[in-house]
Amino acid sequence: MNIWIDLANSPQVPFFRPIITELERRGHRTIITSRHYAQTVGLADKLGLVHTPIGGHAGEKGLLSSLWVNFERARQQLKFLAKQPIDLAISHNAYAQAMASAMRRLPFVTAMDYEHQQGNHLPFRLAKLVIVPEAFPNDQLKRFGARRVFKYPGIKEQIYLSDFVPDPDFSRQAGIDEQKIIVLIRPPATWTLYHQGFENHLFGQILQQLGHRPDVSIIFLPRIAEQRVAVENLGLPSVWIPKVALDGANLIYASDLVVSAGGTMNREAAVLGVPVYTMFAGKIGAVDQYLIDAGRLNKLETFAQLSVTKRVEKMSLLLASSKELVLQVTDAFLSIIEN
16 A cells, blocks of 8 residues: 655654554555654654655744644645555644545544644544554543544553664764763643643743753753754753754663653653653643553652752663554554555
């Protein structure tokens, strides 16, 4: 089959990497589109994926602007794919692909793992199948209009970290000073639907408190250019913003602690056994609550709760049966066609 995969955000690149490998191993052809947003294009290039960047991000301009940018991106995607035979469209909640698939009447399958994203209404209602982790609440699937659902055990980060082996030379090649306390920080996506109405004062406080400490090296990963500029203008001597996309799993594994207002990087750290704090101010998702209950994720409410120390002992990696998850999820993506 000819399978169109749309990569709309950085975490979707590693998520689909083993799935793309498995699809191609089975003889299917993949057509990959990407988006100029965060590290999406850079990571796709780094992983050697053959992809076509189409469109970008609306930035912090509000819901209507975001909807228009996604509609325009869908239009550009249709133009790019006009003469290509497509049997199936799959993504991890890529809104533009959901629109484009509906306009072209393509079978569309989406995966997702966060139930408080109001934008789920669009792809869930348009998808022939919605793929979610077991922790995803059934009542939310019904609320968002999912018609057919496949649930897999564990969390999505186990799928693409299934073959992770730490690179012992990563820190040296990336220019990371292992003598310092490495704090990996990812800021909130303040423009997204799931962040609307929530101010996150912890983010700025952590930067100011740790940004002058000589024993700390903060690696800051901006989501959009405006965040990079804003933090650069602070002139904090202990903050480093990488100019190129770095391998996310090795970057997390090389860190002493991770602090993020998002979800994916937190869960990656939990899987890799790295101390991780969430400063997300919105509603905690069921998957994150599962990790909090398991002692793998800490909810950060005050700066005093943050333990800024070198990591000596490593927790075990949550990778048991992860390779089997790759096969299960790949089968699910194909099920609406093969069945």
